Amino acid sequence: MATTINLICQRCLEPAATDIKADVQLWLLRDEARADRLPDDADFLVLDEDGRIDLADALEDELILALPLAPMHENCVVYPVAESEDAEVEAPKRENPFEVLASLKGRTEKE
Numbered sequence: 001m002a003t004t005i006n007l008i009c010q011r012c013l014e015p016a017a018t019d020i021k022a023d024v025q026l027w028l029l030r031d032e033a034r035a036d037r038l039p040d041d042a043d044f045l046v047l048d049e050d051g052r053i054d055l056a057d058a059l060e061d062e063l064i065l066a067l068p069l070a071p072m073h074e075n076c077v078v079y080p081v082a083e084s085e086d087a088e089v090e091a092p093k094r095e096n097p098f099e100v101l102a103s104l105k106g107r108t109e110k111e
């Protein structure tokens with residue numbers, strides 16, 4: 001499964017379209033007891049009484065696991081390239097995107 005979502009580029013803090021790929025292998029079980037027969041690391045979903053599952057939820061979980069910790073533009077340019085001398089460029093501070101999200105969330109909740 002592959003998709004493209006906008007994540008905040010950790011260098012320039014602009015949205016960056018990021019390709020996410022997740023290898024999803026889900027076993028669909030009618031009965032949770034059958035999970036015993038699956039390999040230990042197998043992911044499985046148990047169908048509800050109507051034989052349905054919340055696939056969107058399951059896929060969302062898989063995608064979240066596949067998110068890069070520090071998304072960035074493939075060719076991100078923030079500052080003009082110094083052509084003179086050996087200008088030392090400070091490494092951009094990398095923030096954990098989840099911390100950024102958490103702080104944003106906290107901010108909106110206070111209002």
Ligand SMILES: [Zn+2]
Binds near residue numbers: 009010
């Ligand atoms: Zn960028």
